[in-house]
Amino acid sequence: MDAIILQFLNGLDKGSAYALIALGLTLIFGTLGVVNFAHGAIFMIGAFCSVTLQRILTLSSETLSETEKDFLGNPLKIKTPYVESWFGPEVGASIIDWAVPLAILLAIPVMLFVGFVMERGLIKHFYKRPHADQILVTFGLAIVLQEVIKYFYGANPIPTPAPSAFVGSFDFGPLLGLDSSLAYPYWRLVYFGFSALIIGAVFAFLQFTTFGMVVRAGMADRETVGLLGIDIDRRFTIMFGIAAAVAGLAGVMYAPINSPNYHMGMDFLVLSFVVVVVGGMGSLPGAVLAGFMLGILESLASMNEIKNILPGIDQIIIYVVAIIILLTRPRGLMGRKGVMEE
């Protein structure tokens, strides 16, 4: 029982990342009709917003140690972060410690800008081109973005720890009346809560604001909304920026879970597309539902008890479920009629 609950929590956590990336993909596909293979790279850039802020906050002045030597036998350079000099050692250290959550403030404008530049600079030229062209150009863009990040940050993973307040794990055992311990990392719980908040905010934005109402109308019937004199293209461009910000924020908060590296976006990309297809192309609730469902199934399939019966099932479960769902519901779980159907 403990193992099932733990894997369920793991599934929620994995599903959070899948759902957030898939949500952004669906927003772009639903509004602009673009299949964006650069979306994983946007997630990666978000994670590097955390790395960047961490580096900015740890910019240091250097003094030479009188006692310690470096590896060449020269006096060791002692680094003191400027924030510690300005705000005192304790406050400065706390600011550095909270680099990842603070990076959200950096990531929102950066990701909106990245999304805007991508859409205006490249992707808008491919709206009327076949989906194959869109896939090729956005995949190429993803590779370019990867290489740019690698050039500036190197190929090695960069440790980006969570605030020390969230180091360690929460024991669900006593809470659930279990005799044994059922510990789950604090930061992963934070990540799940953060994802739920972002997903809720996106839905609320689309549901309860005039802007969102127009976007939803445009997604349903772009031509009619345009005939009403509304500049739907401009709103869709803004939605591209918002989709980029959603994926970017997912990346920012993911940085402490796995040290960011330049190809982390690709690790999520294929799975996220499976999530979008299973959820139903263009369906936002479908993307979220499928993200969590596939995350949980993937985690449960990793249990040793299941793998002993079906070796390797954890590697293929997502694809097996995708095949079954698409055979029984060709439009996905919540797909709409007419989307990607010629």
Next chain:
Amino acid sequence: MSFSNLTRRGLIKTSAVAGAGLALPTYLRADGHSGFTNAPTGSTVTLGFNVPQTGPYAEEGLDELRAQELAVQHLNGEGDGGMMNTFSSKALKGNGILGKKVEFVTGDTQTKSDAARASAKAMIEKDGAIMINGGSSSGVAVAVQGLCQEAGVIFMAGLTHSNDTTGKDKKANGFRHFFNGYMSAAALAPVLKNAYGSDRRAYHLTADYTWGWTQQESIAAATEAMGWETVNNVLTPLASTDFSSYIAPVLNSGADVLVLNHYGGNMVNSLTNAIQFDLLNKEVNGKKFEIVVPLYSELMAAGAGKNVQGVIGSMNWNWQLQDEGSKAFVKSFGEKYGRPPSNSAHTCYVQTLLYADACERAGTFNPCGVVEALEDFEFDGLGNGPVLYRGDDHQCFKDVLVMKGKENPSNEYDTLEIVEVTPRAQVEYAPDHPMFAGGELGKCNPGA
């Protein structure tokens, strides 16, 4: 005399025999620089450095390339000479190899076997590389070693730690300076026993490819021999990034030690995930939970950050060693690049010097001469104390380092500390050891 019996077929046979007869003296007269693949004819000789320049191990490849470039400089008499000054063999003069200036070409393995073979092939066939050196994966090493054997060039392996490289997949033209999974296990087991006791239950997470399998087999055998029990061994796909699903079952498995048979990004992520689950602060079976990483590298330790603190592992070499050879190399490398070398950089540098030295001692670039010079060659002054290049399997035998993640690092390079230098005798094994069985070294292939 009549030619009336001469037939067309007879004429062809006679011509072939006569041709061979005329050619034979020419072949026998040929000096040591011909009759083999890419025999150097001009005033230069080209070495091929095949390292990951893209992909997840690009940083490690870059460090290998730095070391190889430094080795070429030293061979050509530039710079301070580095380890050439401390090397026990004095055959190298700083005038290239056999009087020919050393040049090099590079290839990108991408840490993919097919890409690595293609880049090695291109360097051999298009650039005329006479040897191939480098790499950061056992899968790649085995693939490139096979190619070099077929092509008739020497392969001086870089970072490859699978038992198979000099075990079932060994080749006469291939040589490994780096240590292997068996040696890691033999060095680690006594230290683990001293640190954690002999009554432990270990749970293994193992990368699902040649290196992971042999590493797990080695460490399980060594720890079981000292009394540990292996609770479970779970194979994890190489492409895995989030290991939480694999870590979670460890908590309720009854294990009190987690062995991460992972390398590179896999190790960084699995260790980070294990720390997130707070494993090191747990108590199981009345004992503090421990994590072991059998194979460490400086770059991995940097990637894992604070998570490596207190975690025990092993290394082939480390820049903190205080023997004269290591100090000379660290100084040379550090002054040129502003950073200490990694253990993969060290092994690639040493392999380049060893190849050049073997050519000088053999008096030829002919791979069969080089093989003969390297087999059972004993040397010192290149770090790790006295070393033997065993002729039976082309594996180097030397001291092995047991490392621990440093609790209070003073700078970005100060991530690991040396716990013990395990003497060579403790990590040696017989050539026919079962973990290395199944392959034949074969005969050297000089190629063309």
